[in-house]
Amino acid sequence: MMERKLRQPAPGQPKPALTQLKELDAEERSAVMDILRTNTYGHARELVAERVGFRCSKGALCRFFSWQAKQQAAQESQDILGQVERFMRQQHPEWTEEKLREMGNMFFVVQSMKDRDTKGFISLTRLGILDQHRQLESQKLDLYLKKFEQETTAPSEPMKGAT
Secondary structure, eight states, rough: OOOOOOOOOOTSSSSOOOHHHHSOHHHHHHHHHHHHHHHHHHHHEEEEEHHHSSOOOOHHHHHHHHHHHHHHHHHHHHHHHHHHHHHHHHHHTOOOOHHHHHHHHHHHHHHHHHOOHHHHHHHHHHHHHHHHHHHHHHHHHHHHHHHHHHHSSOOOOOOOOOO
């Protein structure tokens, strides 16, 4: 999973609280998330400060909670994708990569519908449409190249009416 570079302060300046939270090890980030899930941000500020050794604003805690939740969701999606892929390969070893990709996409479309995730559903269906468009454009290009090769390799015929 690709991660963005965290903003670093100028030398000699303290790091922002959000950056410090993001740089905590996985166990500490999990502990902070537990605190944030079970307390109001006002009360969590004190508990988090005791846990990590620096104070954080409510805004920094809110942004961290959102960031960490997205990180966890992305990791879970990767794990689910791997499980789905392994399952489909076991059940249907004859399927091509294209078929596996299509069925995996369908799994996530159904999952987003089940979760009533409108944004996810729209994103996935848009990706499917864009992929189909890319495939059609690729096929069109192949046909044009084939036609061009035939035209350039075919012996030229004398023009009718020329003597």
